[in-house]
Amino acid sequence: MTLVAHQAARKPEACPALVLNADFRPLSYFPLSLWSWQDTLKAVFLDRVDVVAQYETKVHSPSFEMRLPSVVSLKNYVKRARAPAFTRFNVFLRDSFSCQYCGSGARDALTFDHVVPRSKGGRTTWVNIVAACSPCNIKKGGRMSREAKMFPASTPHRPTMHELNERGRAFPPHYLHESWQDFLYWDTELEP
Numbered sequence: 001m002t003l004v005a006h007q008a009a010r011k012p013e014a015c016p017a018l019v020l021n022a023d024f025r026p027l028s029y030f031p032l033s034l035w036s037w038q039d040t041l042k043a044v045f046l047d048r049v050d051v052v053a054q055y056e057t058k059v060h061s062p063s064f065e066m067r068l069p070s071v072v073s074l075k076n077y078v079k080r081a082r083a084p085a086f087t088r089f090n091v092f093l094r095d096s097f098s099c100q101y102c103g104s105g106a107r108d109a110l111t112f113d114h115v116v117p118r119s120k121g122g123r124t125t126w127v128n129i130v131a132a133c134s135p136c137n138i139k140k141g142g143r144m145s146r147e148a149k150m151f152p153a154s155t156p157h158r159p160t161m162h163e164l165n166e167r168g169r170a171f172p173p174h175y176l177h178e179s180w181q182d183f184l185y186w187d188t189e190l191e192p
């Protein structure tokens with residue numbers, strides 16, 4: 001099926017839909033659960049979602065026309081994973097994308113540091129890995145915290161899904177459609 005967009009303020013490519021779970025909470029805060037308009041329409045036609053709100057932008061084929069959904073909710077509740085995966089991204093998210101030694105938030109320069117160095121038997125686990133900027137990582141080197149006098153701002157721990165989701169709320173994306181705001185709660189102030 002070929003869909004053609006009407007003239008409208010917003011191009012379809014700029015019309016992602018916010019995806020809510022069946023309980024009307026976002027599937028994910030960070031990254032925010034968004035689908036492209038194509039994936040969203042597919043899910044609408046497959047009857048997997050309800051349309052909660054719409055953009056002005058319309059798409060049409062010879063036989064039908066519809067406004068693009070801006071918010072959809074899943075018909076079937078998706079259970080959240082119980083334990084977050086141990087990934088670089090989730091470690092950074094747990095640590096709010098800031099160096100645990102100096103507090104700098106230079107995301108590009110963010111690395112991860114073994115609190116107990118590998119050379120001293122430290123393992124690559126939730127409880128021994130923290131986000132650190134490159135300068136701090138290099139400065140600490142293979143030393144223990146007390147030798148380097150560099151202690152992580154918070155003791156590394158295995159986070160819960162809930163905790164990571166809460167963390168993610170501190171990082172709203174650049175684009176937020178007005179229809180999303182009824183379903184989102186951000187820790188930072190929204191731009192008007």
Ligand SMILES: [Zn+2]
Binds near residue numbers: 102
């Ligand atoms: Zn640092």
